[in-house]
Amino acid sequence: MSEEERKRWNARYEAREGRKEASRFLREQEPLIPSEGRALDVAGGEGAEAEWLARRGLEVTLVDLSDVALEKAERAGRASGVKLRVERVDVETESLPRGPFEVVVCLNYLWRPLFAEFPRVLAPGGLLIFAQPTRSNLERHAHPSSRFLLEDGELPGLLEGVEIISYTEGWTEEGRHEARLVARRR
Ligand SMILES: C[S@@+](CC[C@H](N)C(=O)[O-])C[C@H]1O[C@@H](n2cnc3c(N)ncnc32)[C@H](O)[C@@H]1O
Structure with missing residues (x-):
């Protein structure tokens, strides 16, 4: 991932209000999510999910490429009284933070080699919560473009070292065609 990509994401986050x-x-998974332990949000952006996890009592680390997103996440967390650990990590070239994490979340970001890393950072029995649009999403939306999309039906074949708890693929209430997965480390 290039410096150009970081600048692109930084510019997006700078322009975004609210x-x-x-x-x-993620919120629908609340009954499965522990209220203590460590959580990791991969490519977690401005931290809405990280903050939600932290409010539940988890000690949350958020990693992202964009320093602007990380600053915003930290600031928003502070303003609402939760402490987030944020780390600038390019997950395409650097390792994920050392686990073990009871929960790993990765939403709206796809880098296929991460599926080999998730079981390495998850605690035994830890939860992986993942969602990403698939190619069918292009029927209604031009973005994300095809290089960021899963193929339809591809996700289960990418998994390593985890057992599926739930897996769905289809149009969501938000109008996107997504593959959504909750899995547990063996
Ligand atoms: C579509 S946003 C999703 C953000 C958040 N997970 C959500 O669902 O709202 C994709 C995120 O991936 C981050 N990202 C892109 N490339 C990355 C990389 N190589 N390493 C870490 N984060 C990256 C971007 O900065 C951005 O915050």
Whole structure:
């Protein structure tokens, strides 16, 4: 991943006002999510999900390429009284922070080699929560472009060292065609 990509994401986050809500898909997993231990949000952007996890009592690390996103996440966390650990990590060239994590979240970001890393940083029995649009999403949306999309039906074949708890693929309430997965490390 190039410096250019970082600049592109920084510019996007600089231009963006306000912040989205934590993902509905993540919130729906609340009954499965522990209220203590460590969580990692991979490519977690401005930290809406990280903050939601921290409010539940987890000690959360958020990694992202964009320093602007990380600053915003840290600031928003501080303003609402939760402490997030943020780390600038290019996950395409650097390792994920050392685990073990009870929960690993990766939403709207795809780098296929991460599927080999997730079981290495998850605690035994730890949860992986992942969602990403698939190629069918192009039927209704031009973005993300095809290089950022999963192939339809591809996700289960990428998994390593985890057992699927739930897996769906289809149009979501938000109008995107997504593969969504919750899995547990063996
Ligand atoms: C579509 S946003 C998703 C953000 C958040 N997970 C969400 O669902 O709102 C993709 C995120 O991936 C980050 N990103 C892109 N390339 C990355 C890389 N190589 N390493 C770490 N983060 C990266 C971007 O900075 C951005 O925050």
